[in-house]
Amino acid sequence: xxxxxxxxxxxxxxxxxxxxxxxxxxxxxxxxxxxxxxxxxxxxxxxxxxxxxxxxxxxxxxxxxxxxxxxxxxxxxxxxxxxxxxxxxxxxxxxxxxxxxxxxxxxxxxxxxxxxxxxxxxxxxxxxxxxxxxxxxxxxxxxxxxxxxxxxxxxxxxxxxxxxxxxxxxxxxxxxxxxxxxxxxxxxxxxxxxxxxxxxxxxxxxxxxxxxxxxxxxxxxxxxxxxxxxxxxxxxxxxxxxxxxxxxxxxxxxxxxxxxxxxxxxxxxxxxxxxxxxxxxxxxxxxxxxxxxxxxxxxxxxxxxxxxxxxxxxxxxxxxxxxxxxxxxxxxxxxxxxxxxxxxxxxxxxxxxxxxxxxxxxxxxxxxxxxxxxxxxxxxxxxxxxxxxxxxxxxxxxxxxxxxxxxxxxxxxxxxxxxxxxxxxxxxxxxxxxxxxxxxxxxxxxxxxxxxxxxxxxxxxxxxxxxxxxxxxxxxxxxxxxxxxxxxxxxxxxxxxxxxxxxxxxxxxxxxxxxxxxxxxxxxxxxxxxxxxxxxxxxxxxxx
Amino acid sequence: xxxxxxxxxxxxxxxxxxxxxxxxxxxxxxxxxxxxxxxxxxxxxxxxxxxxxxxxxxxxxxxxxxxxxxxxxxxxxxxxxxxxxxxxxxxxxxxxxxxxxxxxxxxxxxxxxxxxxxxxxxxxxxxxxxxxxxxxxxxxxxxxxxxxxxxxxxxxxxxxxxxxxxxxxxxxxxxxxxxxxxxxxxxxxxxxxxxxxxxxxxxxxxxxxxxxxxxxxxxxxxxxxxxxxxxxxxxxxxxxxxxxxxxxxxxxxxxxxxxxxxxxxxxxxxxxxxxxxxxxxxxxxxxxxxxxxxxxxxxxxxxxxxxxxxxxxxxxxxxxxxxxxxxxxxxxxxxxxxxxxxxxxxxxxxxxxxxxxxxxxxxxxxxxxx
Ligand SMILES: Cc1cc2nc3c(=O)[nH]c(=O)nc-3n(C[C@H](O)[C@H](O)[C@H](O)COP(=O)(O)OP(=O)(O)OC[C@H]3O[C@@H](n4cnc5c(N)ncnc54)[C@H](O)[C@@H]3O)c2cc1C
Ligand SMILES: Cc1ncc(C[n+]2csc(CCOP(=O)(O)OP(=O)(O)O)c2C)c(N)n1
Ligand code: SF4
Ligand code: SF4
Ligand SMILES: [Mg+2]
Numbered sequence: 001x002x003x004x005x006x007x008x009x010x011x012x013x014x015x016x017x018x019x020x021x022x023x024x025x026x027x028x029x030x031x032x033x034x035x036x037x038x039x040x041x042x043x044x045x046x047x048x049x050x051x052x053x054x055x056x057x058x059x060x061x062x063x064x065x066x067x068x069x070x071x072x073x074x075x076x077x078x079x080x081x082x083x084x085x086x087x088x089x090x091x092x093x094x095x096x097x098x099x100x101x102x103x104x105x106x107x108x109x110x111x112x113x114x115x116x117x118x119x120x121x122x123x124x125x126x127x128x129x130x131x132x133x134x135x136x137x138x139x140x141x142x143x144x145x146x147x148x149x150x151x152x153x154x155x156x157x158x159x160x161x162x163x164x165x166x167x168x169x170x171x172x173x174x175x176x177x178x179x180x181x182x183x184x185x186x187x188x189x190x191x192x193x194x195x196x197x198x199x200x201x202x203x204x205x206x207x208x209x210x211x212x213x214x215x216x217x218x219x220x221x222x223x224x225x226x227x228x229x230x231x232x233x234x235x236x237x238x239x240x241x242x243x244x245x246x247x248x249x250x251x252x253x254x255x256x257x258x259x260x261x262x263x264x265x266x267x268x269x270x271x272x273x274x275x276x277x278x279x280x281x282x283x284x285x286x287x288x289x290x291x292x293x294x295x296x297x298x299x300x301x302x303x304x305x306x307x308x309x310x311x312x313x314x315x316x317x318x319x320x321x322x323x324x325x326x327x328x329x330x331x332x333x334x335x336x337x338x339x340x341x342x343x344x345x346x347x348x349x350x351x352x353x354x355x356x357x358x359x360x361x362x363x364x365x366x367x368x369x370x371x372x373x374x375x376x377x378x379x380x381x382x383x384x385x386x387x388x389x390x391x392x393x394x395x396x397x398x399x400x401x402x403x404x405x406x407x408x409x410x411x412x413x414x415x416x417x418x419x420x421x422x423x424x425x426x427x428x429x430x431x432x433x434x435x436x437x438x439x440x441x442x443x444x445x446x447x448x449x450x451x452x453x454x455x456x457x458x459x460x461x462x463x464x465x466x467x468x469x470x471x472x473x474x475x476x477x478x479x480x481x482x483x484x485x486x487x488x489x490x491x492x493x494x495x496x497x498x499x500x501x502x503x504x505x506x507x508x509x510x511x512x513x514x515x516x517x518x519x520x521x522x523x524x525x526x527x528x529x530x531x532x533x534x535x536x537x538x539x540x541x542x543x544x
Numbered sequence: 545x546x547x548x549x550x551x552x553x554x555x556x557x558x559x560x561x562x563x564x565x566x567x568x569x570x571x572x573x574x575x576x577x578x579x580x581x582x583x584x585x586x587x588x589x590x591x592x593x594x595x596x597x598x599x600x601x602x603x604x605x606x607x608x609x610x611x612x613x614x615x616x617x618x619x620x621x622x623x624x625x626x627x628x629x630x631x632x633x634x635x636x637x638x639x640x641x642x643x644x645x646x647x648x649x650x651x652x653x654x655x656x657x658x659x660x661x662x663x664x665x666x667x668x669x670x671x672x673x674x675x676x677x678x679x680x681x682x683x684x685x686x687x688x689x690x691x692x693x694x695x696x697x698x699x700x701x702x703x704x705x706x707x708x709x710x711x712x713x714x715x716x717x718x719x720x721x722x723x724x725x726x727x728x729x730x731x732x733x734x735x736x737x738x739x740x741x742x743x744x745x746x747x748x749x750x751x752x753x754x755x756x757x758x759x760x761x762x763x764x765x766x767x768x769x770x771x772x773x774x775x776x777x778x779x780x781x782x783x784x785x786x787x788x789x790x791x792x793x794x795x796x797x798x799x800x801x802x803x804x805x806x807x808x809x810x811x812x813x814x815x816x817x818x819x820x821x822x823x824x825x826x827x828x829x830x831x832x833x834x835x836x837x838x839x840x841x842x843x844x845x846x847x848x849x850x851x852x853x854x855x856x857x858x859x860x861x862x863x864x865x866x867x868x869x870x871x872x873x874x875x876x877x878x879x880x881x882x883x884x885x886x887x888x889x890x891x892x893x894x895x896x897x898x899x900x901x902x903x904x905x906x907x908x909x910x911x912x913x914x
Contacts (some may be wrong), residue, residue, distance in 0.1 A: 008630070010630035011630060012630055012632060013630050013631040013632070014583070014585070014632065014633070015583060015584070015585030015586050015626070015628075015632060015633040016583060016584060016585045017588065017631060018585035018586075018631060020584070020585055020586075023590065031812065041755065055564060056564065084686075142680070159776060189868045239672075245691070246749065278754045375697065434892045443557065444802065445559050446558070446560040447558065483564075492563070493561070494559035494560065494561055494562060494563075495559065495560040495561025495562070495571075495574040496559045496561075496568075497571070498560060498561070498573070499559075499560030499561070499571065499573040499574060499761055500560065500798055501596075502584075502592050502593070502595040502596040502599070502797075503584050503586070503588075503590060503595070504580050504583060504584045504589065505584060508574075508576045508578065511563060516732070518584070519584060520584075521584035523590040523591075523794075524590060524796060525590035525591030525787075525794035525795055526591070526793075526795030526796070526798070527591055527795050527797055527798055529795060530795045530796065530799060531798050531799075533559060
């Protein structure tokens, strides 16, 4: 070894020759888990996915909006009327407060309207024709998705304008009509044919006449339930749906100075709040049970009370007469049912509005073979298809929660199944990952940041006008809000695993490409798993 | 915390990287081009905090010096696991001489570089707590006293790990080591002995002294960068959990470093010319128990035959640090130590984050989002 320095006998080597991966008994692997918000969204939105895009701001907003549009064509409407079950389960709620998913969605929806963003269907025409009955959220959602899939869609609706309950139920102070119109127009502009004032009497006839290959029914539930209330001749009794519908006509409903509303649901709140805005000095909600039993959402009860709506819990209407009602007080029995007490009181009321739920009018299905209805709603299978091949149904007329978002979800699911059916195949929904529950997160890493509160119109203005009550976010706070997302269960490239590995066994693949393990050197210490904020790494036993 | 934390990117600056940050605002460790001064294939145990701490610190030195650096290493795990002849894990000029002389070797290199007119080449001395606080103490004190142009980094795993976990001057009270067994009426290491090296370093009034942990990367990197902005003797004391010696799970290394700071047992601060200039506030205070329990070296304190009174004594040590360094934000002024200027600290706790305007301002400033 003549050419080596003094006392040196071997060439200098690198420890890279030493493959420490052989020490391992367990190996870390990257996983994707299902964020709870995505799991809860009735329209199947990839919420985390669009928040991720939105976090970048700028062009990210368009990408975020586009991501929503893959599942739901109504972001601006969603941002106003969706009851956001996603926020109820948002993991951030356990840290401080839930991410304001709904408010960011509204911001994106409004931005799209402002910027005139559109979607171009790019599927080749299938040559198939689909009939949709009902231009409510469910029918419109199906129309949108079917058009995206290349089918020719015709909608028939008995109304004077499209939107269903979004127009003829939900008051404008919660959903301004220009927003509704803009998002519907975007769908119609994609080439959907809409026939208004067209009540379909029989589905089978209609399909045969138009040469349709399939049909999607979404006629909603519009018949106000009546309850028997003994009443004098001159008593003024109306049903809530008709009252709200007439708000869209030239003739506003005449309710008088004092209005009583029977019921405890969201519709009852909407009517009472509408009555207030029409000039009633007293709007009283009469409900049999206690507040916590009210089916109305808390925020709606809250807002109604703020606007001066009075609540009479544990009360029923015993008798109605011109100008006044007889109210009986109730008590809850041990089983949780309201029982009469025999205590009566009088309540002044020029009109009595019944808000006790709605039934679907299924007359158009009479005589169609195979259709099964139960409890006033139509049975459908997993594919949203009724018992009659080629006839699908969704929204309020099928058994499920009755919300705009559920209807939209049905429309999407039906569209995908109709598409498969028209192509003689089966629609296979993607595999669902395990849910990323809170215990999978390392929340230390998330900065403390409470939710942005959406501005609410001051009380004085909102009881006298039909202006929108809840305001939107502006650019900065929408961005801030999007960035509060924890990215539960899916890598968001925080570089933690790349940084914390004592053996440099994590390879960073660059923006958008995440990371991979170099198992030649990974000793399996598991630090990366512990320190991943969002729970996107898991240890697996090594197979030897 | 000597860096300006970035807020409202989901993770602020707690994590290693952040895709939404400007490249120049990102940590050294998040960079795909980082040096990996200590590369793969080293023989440190699974989850070794020392290996991690050394890479964090030296990569940051390399970044600050543009790679013009030489390191002198004391004997100990860091040396042994990285250089079994003829292999080396070091991708920097690196020299090992003895257990007790790393500061002196570093001084010599610095003098040589100066003599050669190569003051641009910066020198780092490094070693474990034994090599630094015990056997290398004299050399280190001399290096401080002469104000030699060396950054000395101590990786404190609180015992002589390389030779089988013997007690050192940095071993905490009650901890079990091979030489402080968990037997007798006061099991484990004694109370009231040992050396507080960062404070001893401060007493030399050298330009810069800092403590850090492997749990706060951004803080550690910022301190290294700051240290490199001075000439003269500088000292950084890094808390590095040792799964083998502490009887902890290999995946708990960073967690333990995080917890120790949150208890107050290991104060994280900076000092310049003998004065504390900044402290890292406790973010979510926890009792010492939460930190002690996951470590088998403290197992004798828990369970049926445990020693709750000893845990209380350890808690008192944490409380003393909290008062001494004002580690909590809500500490009344009367309890704050005189002269402890809490300078470039960041108030995570007291800041009213609901004050949207100021928060938004920071947000837009750091993103340029408009
Ligand atoms: C007052 C009120 C407030 C509500 N607020 C909310 C809310 O805030 N958030 C929320 O998520 N949900 C809310 N809902 C529920 C929600 O509006 C409904 O669940 C949803 O609109 C159902 O959608 P759909 O498409 O099934 O039916 P609909 O919206 O009812 O639409 C059905 C359409 O079919 C048409 N149609 C019916 N029969 C025929 C026929 N034979 N031929 C042709 N066309 C026909 C109708 O004209 C209508 O346009 C509210 C409901 C009410 C009543
Ligand atoms: C003069 C001398 N005495 C004893 C030893 C044996 N020895 C080698 S490493 C070591 C302990 C190192 O402890 P520390 O400095 O804390 O480093 P760690 O291994 O814990 O990282 C000892 C005692 C030696 N190499 N030289
Ligand atoms: S934090 Fe983000 S990903 Fe997690 S549940 Fe909430 S919105 Fe979804
Ligand atoms: S004994 Fe401790 S310090 Fe030494 S290599 Fe193992 S974990 Fe690291
Ligand atoms: Mg040691």
